[in-house]
Amino acid sequence: MSPKQQRGEATVEQVLDAALRLYASSGEAGVTVGALTRTSGVSTGSVYHHFGSLHGVLTALALRWLGRLLGELATALTATDDARTGVQAVVRAYLGFVRDHPAAARLLHSTTADQEGMTRTAEIRDSQEARLSPIAQWIEARVGAGELAPLPVPVIEALVLGPVVGLARRWIALGDVDLDEAARLLPDRIWRSVGP
Template structure:
């Protein structure tokens, strides 16, 4: 990698880090070009060069953290020897991510991220393909061995992650869910929905 490319990647990282800080402090409405350039020390021209627009920056920031969440889930699945243990590992990893990165979790679970995801689902899947394929491979292997119900992958994903995402959203937005209680309760209930 050349020096210019390294500087460009460092600038992108710097802007993304600053953008999350601005988002955490001011919310989506406060995420402006001037706020991000002030926080990052990067010129508006550089921001536009790397991201095209403020919308492009927000998309890149969301994809960055969605990728990190998917990495955490894939990593949690690797050592799970059984499908049941995998469900527990996924729930634990998801809630750990939400607790460790509450502002990033707020962004990933935002209405704006949902809206973007609905309009660009294919692009997002393509962009996250490596991460998604390792999780799909794990699920496929457990289905082949008879440990998971023979349901389509998207339905398994909905049954496993739907309740977890719902609980995480509620914790982020309202705060009336105890994630420790959810961690004790959800894995077994989710397991029953996907067991063979």
């Protein structure tokens, strides 16, 4: 990688790190070009050069954290030996991610991220293929072995992640959920919905 490319990557990282700090402290409204340039030390021209717009910054930030979340889920899942412990590990990993990265979790569960996901579903899925493939392959193998209910992969994903996403959204919006307690209770309940 050339020095120019390294500087470009460093600039992108500076802007995304600053954007998350701003998002954590002030929400989406706090992520302005002026605030980004002050917080990151990057020029306005560099922000537009690398991201095209403020929306581009938020999109890149959401994709960065989506990749991290999916990576953690894939790691948790593929480190297990059977379907039950795999499903339980994914549930705990998701809730752990939300607890450990609340600002990123808030961004990933925001209406902006939802709208982006709805309009660019195929593109986002393609960009995360390396992280999604091991999860889908794991599920297919467990369904084939009779360890999971004979359901299509998207249905199993929805049954496993739907309740977790719903709980995460409630925690983000209301804060009335104990995530540690949920991590103890939810995995077995979810397992019952997808077990053989």
